[in-house]
Amino acid sequence: MTISFLPTLFFIYQVLFIPPSKALNSTESDYCPESFSCGSLNSTWFPLSRSSGPAGCGLLTVDCDAKPNPKLEFGSESYDVLGMDYPFLKLSDMYLSTSLKERECSFLYRNITFMNSPSIVYRVSPIIILYRCRKKMKVDHQFQGYEKYDGCEGFSVFYRNPYTSGGSSQDQVSVGFIFTIMAGLTVYFLKTHTICLWRNLSRNLSSNGCIIDRSRELQSNYFGAPMFSYLELEEATDNFHVSRELGDGAFGTVYYGKLRDGREVAVKRLYDLNRKNICLFFNEVEILSRLRHPNLITLYGCTSSHSHALLVYQFVPNGTVSDHLHGERAKERLLTWPIRMRIALETAGALSYLHASHTIHRDVKTTNILLDGDFRVKLADFGLSRLLPGDVTHISTAPQGTPGYVDPEYHECYRLNERSDVYSFGVVLIELISSMPAVDISRQKHEVNLASFAMTKMLSHDLRGLVDPSLVGIGNDGSKVIEMMIAVAELAFRCLQAENEMRPSMDEVLEKLEEIYHGGEFRGGKECDSCSRPSSEAAVILMDKTMSDSFR
Numbered sequence: 001m002t003i004s005f006l007p008t009l010f011f012i013y014q015v016l017f018i019p020p021s022k023a024l025n026s027t028e029s030d031y032c033p034e035s036f037s038c039g040s041l042n043s044t045w046f047p048l049s050r051s052s053g054p055a056g057c058g059l060l061t062v063d064c065d066a067k068p069n070p071k072l073e074f075g076s077e078s079y080d081v082l083g084m085d086y087p088f089l090k091l092s093d094m095y096l097s098t099s100l101k102e103r104e105c106s107f108l109y110r111n112i113t114f115m116n117s118p119s120i121v122y123r124v125s126p127i128i129i130l131y132r133c134r135k136k137m138k139v140d141h142q143f144q145g146y147e148k149y150d151g152c153e154g155f156s157v158f159y160r161n162p163y164t165s166g167g168s169s170q171d172q173v174s175v176g177f178i179f180t181i182m183a184g185l186t187v188y189f190l191k192t193h194t195i196c197l198w199r200n201l202s203r204n205l206s207s208n209g210c211i212i213d214r215s216r217e218l219q220s221n222y223f224g225a226p227m228f229s230y231l232e233l234e235e236a237t238d239n240f241h242v243s244r245e246l247g248d249g250a251f252g253t254v255y256y257g258k259l260r261d262g263r264e265v266a267v268k269r270l271y272d273l274n275r276k277n278i279c280l281f282f283n284e285v286e287i288l289s290r291l292r293h294p295n296l297i298t299l300y301g302c303t304s305s306h307s308h309a310l311l312v313y314q315f316v317p318n319g320t321v322s323d324h325l326h327g328e329r330a331k332e333r334l335l336t337w338p339i340r341m342r343i344a345l346e347t348a349g350a351l352s353y354l355h356a357s358h359t360i361h362r363d364v365k366t367t368n369i370l371l372d373g374d375f376r377v378k379l380a381d382f383g384l385s386r387l388l389p390g391d392v393t394h395i396s397t398a399p400q401g402t403p404g405y406v407d408p409e410y411h412e413c414y415r416l417n418e419r420s421d422v423y424s425f426g427v428v429l430i431e432l433i434s435s436m437p438a439v440d441i442s443r444q445k446h447e448v449n450l451a452s453f454a455m456t457k458m459l460s461h462d463l464r465g466l467v468d469p470s471l472v473g474i475g476n477d478g479s480k481v482i483e484m485m486i487a488v489a490e491l492a493f494r495c496l497q498a499e500n501e502m503r504p505s506m507d508e509v510l511e512k513l514e515e516i517y518h519g520g521e522f523r524g525g526k527e528c529d530s531c532s533r534p535s536s537e538a539a540v541i542l543m544d545k546t547m548s549d550s551f552r
Contacts, residue, residue: 032057038064040083048072105152108132131158131292138514142294142349225289226301230308233257233267240269251277251383256315264315265300269308280383281309287382291357295350297370297380316378318371321428325366325435337471337481339375340432344488345517346377348510351425355418355506360386362416364424365405365438366431386416404438404449409500419500422509426495430454433485433492435468451496458493487516 032054035045041064049058051073052065062081063071069080072091079091099106131146132155133139139158140148146158236257237244244255252270259265270277281302288299298314321343323329335343347369354361362384370378384400399411405427407420427438430450438450447453457466463485472481491512497503504512 036064038062039066039070039081041070041081103149103151108152108157131294132156133158138518139349142346225285225299228301228303228310228312230303230310232260233303233310233312235260236265237267240267249381251280257312263300266313266315268311268313270310278309281311283385284311284382287359287385291354291359293350293353295346295377295379296353297378313380314378316370316372316380318373318375320367321369321371321431322366322437324371325431326437330435333470334375337484340471341484341488341513341517342375343369343371343377344429344432345510345513347379347428348425348506348513350377350379351421352506352510354385355421358388360388360416360418361421361424362386363401363405364421364428365402366428367402369428388416388418402438404451407500408498415500417500418506419503422495422503422506423500425506425509426492426503427451429488429492429495430466433468433471433488434466435470436466454489454492455496458489463489484516487512491516 032049033045035043036050036053038044038048038050041062044062048060048062051061051063061073063073063078066080069082071078072081079093082090082092098104131143132152134155135150143158149157149159151157234240236259237255240253240255244257246254246256246266248254249268252268255267255269257265257267270281285299285302288297297316300312300314302312303310318324319329320327321335324332324335347364351361351364361379361382363381364379368379368381370380372378386397397414397416399406399414399416401407401410401424405424407416407423410416410420410423427450430436431438434450434454436450439448440450441448443453446456454466457463467485467489471485491504491509494502494504495509
């Protein structure tokens with residue numbers, strides 16, 4: 001595959017210019033020019049300053065004598081200033097564009113750091129994300145519609161090119177790959193009552209295990225998440241009209257909305273600005289702002305103005321997996337067995353990515369697994385998520401989560417680690433093969449907790465009353481579905497072990513599901529000799545003919 005590249009990386013900075021005297025002390029303002037000429041920029045002013053001029057006159061310095069274009073300097077990095085169309089600056093990054101053109105891989109390890117200041121906001125639009133995946137992982141099916149580059153040793157790179165449709169071939173198709181970054185640089189003044197509100201609410205949040213950097217609270221962005229005005233979200237949701245409600249959660253109501261730029265969104269409005277909810281708010285913004293994966297929900301931004309805290313996500317139209325398994329949409333029977341297998345695989349892929357990023361979701365359940373228009377997974381709700389430092393095996397913290405999904409060892413011993421998510425995912429697997437909710441008080445006493453009920457059935461070699469019989473023969477050969485269900489049940493059995501050391505890692509779960517999904521264990525209806533075997537005698541019983549007969 002041949003791709004041509006435009007030899008520039010465009011940055012567009014929106015600058016609200018204020019007079020230097022408003023931002024500098026009286027001594028500095030005595031010799032800092034209010035405006036200055038800078039090559040092709042003609043006249044410009046604060047927050048820019050000449051690199052050859054007096055020190056401390058601006059937030060960003062420009063080398064106006066550089067040829068052929070002035071250069072904007074960010075520490076050791078510099079970018080050509082191609083022009084200014086107030087209030088925008090257009091910059092280019094020759095290093096990055098050259099690396100892309102020559103298919104180098106070193107730029108993937110490059111960190112670009114912009115100034116960290118309460119007076120600066122960076123907004124990125126559109127976002128072009130490069131996904132780096134180990135070559136041994138079979139993930140091509142998760143990146144349908146993406147460009148793929150195999151030139152880097154040990155891994156493949158996937159990305160979407162937003163400039164391959166629309167416009168003239170001269171303007172778009174011929175350039176092949178353009179990075180466009182919209183960055184807003186806003187100088188603003190905060191009202192006293194807003195400052196007091198957030199200071200009071202954030203006090204001692206860290207004592208509750210909240211992931212929060214208080215130095216960022218009052219910025220116009222938080223970990224790079226764009227800030228929306230409350231009025232804009234009111235307009236988008238028709239003043240949060242009841243007809244726009246998508247659902248209620250433990251901490252807030254979610255509304256459907258449409259932004260002025262045409263994007264459909266889901267807006268979560270927190271019920272109360274108490275400490276717990278503010279902790280969840282900051283936690284979710286931080287987690288989702290630093291993670292990118294095709295099967296994670298996308299956070300478009302948030303607002304924290306006055307007494308309101310709202311999170312703005314991409315709109316996912318097909319509801320939750322829970323809705324389709326045993327909720328309002330269960331009667332539609334849209335989740336055939338192949339779709340359920342793909343849901344399991346994509347959810348496992350998202351969790352494996354989280355764990356590789358040292359993040360524990362802590363609330364994995366079918367109501368937090370959303371489905372887009374093509375029934376692809378979007379894992380959501382990161383308010384309870386925790387970061388697990390790479391050098392520790394667990395975190396000691398008070399148990400949180402949803403009844404029926406909480407790891408029993410975490411619940412009893414207050415020890416949280418990545419295998420806690422594995423247990424919750426095991427419950428999800430049982431829901432997928434049974435179409436039953438994790439907890440149902442209308443069931444018999446010994447069946448109220450689905451995980452316990454499933455373990456009892458599997459240990460007794462009998463899946464009758466557990467599996468959903470309507471799945472057999474839907475969209476696939478019945479015997480093939482039965483064998484796949486047995487394999488998934490075996491995997492769920494391993495995930496639901498009481499001791500977390502007995503559970504597989506999420507990487508192992510993903511690998512096993514890939515084998516099942518791609519038919520690796522069932523080619524020609526026979527088992528594959530090279531495939532991994534069950535890990536214990538208790539697991540071997542799941543492959544018994546007795547269990548197979550229980551499906552019939």
